[in-house]
Each structure stands twice: as C-alpha cells, then as structure tokens.
Amino acid sequence: MKNAIYLFLFIWSQPIINPFYLNAQENLNAQENIKIGIVYANSGLAVQDNLAYIQTAEMVINNLNHNGGVLNKPIKLIKYDNKSTAYGSKIAAEKAIKDQVVAMIGAVWSSHSLAMAPILQKSKIPMITPNATHPAVTKIGNYIFRVCYSDAFQGKVIAHFAYTDLHAKNACIVKNINEEYSIMLARYISDSFIESGGTIVEEFKYLSGCINFTSILENIKKTSPSIIFLPGYEQDCALFIKQARDMGIKSICIGGDGWSDNMYKYGGNIIENNYYSTIWHPNASFVHPCPIVKQYIDKYGPAGRLNTIIPLTYDAIMVLIDAIQRSGNLNTVSIRNAIAQTQNFSGCTGTLSFDQFGDLIDNKAVILQFKEDTSIFIKNVTL
Numbered sequence: 001m002k003n004a005i006y007l008f009l010f011i012w013s014q015p016i017i018n019p020f021y022l023n024a025q026e027n028l029n030a031q032e033n034i035k036i037g038i039v040y041a042n043s044g045l046a047v048q049d050n051l052a053y054i055q056t057a058e059m060v061i062n063n064l065n066h067n068g069g070v071l072n073k074p075i076k077l078i079k080y081d082n083k084s085t086a087y088g089s090k091i092a093a094e095k096a097i098k099d100q101v102v103a104m105i106g107a108v109w110s111s112h113s114l115a116m117a118p119i120l121q122k123s124k125i126p127m128i129t130p131n132a133t134h135p136a137v138t139k140i141g142n143y144i145f146r147v148c149y150s151d152a153f154q155g156k157v158i159a160h161f162a163y164t165d166l167h168a169k170n171a172c173i174v175k176n177i178n179e180e181y182s183i184m185l186a187r188y189i190s191d192s193f194i195e196s197g198g199t200i201v202e203e204f205k206y207l208s209g210c211i212n213f214t215s216i217l218e219n220i221k222k223t224s225p226s227i228i229f230l231p232g233y234e235q236d237c238a239l240f241i242k243q244a245r246d247m248g249i250k251s252i253c254i255g256g257d258g259w260s261d262n263m264y265k266y267g268g269n270i271i272e273n274n275y276y277s278t279i280w281h282p283n284a285s286f287v288h289p290c291p292i293v294k295q296y297i298d299k300y301g302p303a304g305r306l307n308t309i310i311p312l313t314y315d316a317i318m319v320l321i322d323a324i325q326r327s328g329n330l331n332t333v334s335i336r337n338a339i340a341q342t343q344n345f346s347g348c349t350g351t352l353s354f355d356q357f358g359d360l361i362d363n364k365a366v367i368l369q370f371k372e373d374t375s376i377f378i379k380n381v382t383l
Helices: 002-013 020-031 047-066 088-096 110-122 152-167 179-198 214-223 234-246 259-272 292-300 311-325 332-340
Strands: 035-038 075-081 104-105 127-129 144-146 169-175 199-206 228-230 251-254 276-279 345-347 351-353 364-370 374-379
Touching: 002 088, 035 088, 035 311, 047 075, 047 234, 047 259, 047 292, 047 311, 075 088, 088 110, 104 276, 104 311, 110 127, 110 179, 127 374, 144 251, 144 364, 152 179, 152 228, 152 276, 152 364, 152 374, 169 179, 169 351, 179 228, 199 214, 214 234, 228 292, 234 251, 234 259, 276 374, 292 311, 311 345, 351 374
Parallel strands: 035 075, 035 104, 104 127, 127 144, 169 199, 169 228, 228 251, 251 276
Antiparallel strands: 276 364, 345 351, 364 374
C-alpha cells in the first residue's frame, strides 16, 4: 500500500502533457501550407481604420507567396472579421485556434487586441499587433508582441510637444470612454502635461458613434483652452474638429496614432493645421525604405494619402515570417521564441528589437501636421 501511494505521488507530481497539444503541433508541421490568422473589422465602426491594414496584409502575403512562401511552403492568410467589437475579437481568436494557425496578426484597435490576447496566450499561439498601443496588451503574456510603441511613450510625446513646442499652458481632454485606447492615452497625456507644468482645465467624455459634439464644445468655448487633446480615432475626431471650427473654436487639436489622412474624408480641409503623433513618416530619420507603401498607393491610391498602418502591418508580418524562417519549423513555441529573440530587424518603421515583455526596446515617434491635403512631417521624437 505504501509503495502504491509513493507511485501515485510520483505520477501526480510529473508535468501533464496534453496529447491534443502534441497532436496539434505535429499537424502544424504536416500542413501543406502555413496558416497565419489575421483579425480585422469587415463591419462596424472600425471598418475604415482597418481597410488599409487588411489590404496591406493581403498584398504582403501575395508577394511572399510569389517568391516561394516560407520554409518552402505557401502561406495561407485566414481572415477573421471581429465586427468592430471586443467580443468579436475573442470569437475570432477561438476560431483561429480551431483552424490551427501558427500565429495571429492583429488586432488594430487596443480594445480588440486586449480581448483576443488572453485566448491566444493560453493556447500558446504567438500574436503580433501592428498598432495596439495600450500598455496592457503585451502584459497579458509572453506570446504577445507589438511592433509599435505603447501609449505610455506616446502620451509623453504628445504632452511634451504641446507644452514645449506649442508653448501651451492649459488644455482640455476629450476622450471616448468606449475605447481602451482613448481612455489610456488620455491618462498618459494628462499626467505628462501636468508633470511638464501645464494645467488640464477639464476632461470631457463621449461614446463611440457620437456625431454631435455640440454640448461638449459649448463648454470648451467658455474656457478657451490653448490645446484640445483628442486621443480618439479618425471619424469621431474629424467630426469633432469640424464642428469646433464651425462654432468658432480656434484651439489647436492634437491626437495620437489613431489619426491619419483618412480624416480628410470626414472633416475636409477644415481639419488642417492640427497635429498628431505617430510612428512613421517617409521623412523621418529613423525609417527604412518601404516599397510596400508605394505598391499600396499605386494599387489603391490616391497618391499623397498617408496611413501609418501600411508600414506597421508590413513590419508585423515580416517579423513573424523572419521568426518562422529562423525557427525552421511550425511549432508555435519555437516560433514564439524566435520572435522574442528578434534583434535589429530592419523594418519599414526602423530597426526593431523586442524586450522581455514583447515591446520595442527603442521607441521613436514623429509629429505630423495636417497641411495641404496631407500630413506633413514636423519633427522626430526620441524621449
């Protein structure tokens, strides 16, 4: 009886190896093609933000397959529509696991990435987001990476530019309380601006899908702040600026990487002379040549429209492809380890290396201004 108890305790103490996991890894290596998942919005509020992202991803994968794929296998890009919701992103991640993808690209919005990351982490599926800047995304686990900076860095960039370069001493913040990106970026901007010596006069809140900002703008008009911080996405921020100018409010508006030239579609030229921070511009000193941008403009145009998601999507996919090539197999643990070991990768947005948390080691940003129907380069920022 005593020996039986010792045998039981020995067996109980050994690590449990999930046969399904082992079989899944064997099946991955036996696949005729390499399945890479991508989560994007094909419906709902995030469609316009996600359009260039999915188009670029398809273009990059087509280019790779035209040149032989990776590990002598073609790449199959499996697309999952999250319907612009966090819940849809969670469902997409669960479907991707069943489809036995070797890795996931996405999502673009932070709230979507936060929803899918725990599912992928638990199943040991590497995830690389091109543009989710919420600091908590990569904190979810060691299978989660990003090829952009986090809002902790971006908030400092925006606040420092407003206080030092624009000499703003007071400001208000208008944030979308439905979006984690907006909430978190607003907090970092506020903390950094106050730390620099500025004053936040007031904070205002709105909900996703808002198209009428009259009540907020009436209150802003009473305080006349030098700066309005707008850490939101393209449609709502463009409509906000347009309505502010229509009401005679001349405060400079500053946003983050949720902005792009797409805002001209919603606000027209009235959005000009406002600023935003982002990670890439062809005139930035730290970027590398990126043929995918020209290829994209040639195919989709119009020329002159600048969208940072294009080079970021390229970088996310190519970092993954490089890791698969170096791992030499389709084992998701091996791929994850290869991603984590990425050092000095030459991407469109600069030289990329990951720290122990899946974040970039060297953070860089640019300040852009809407001018003459596009976004013009103002300065590089390395804090």
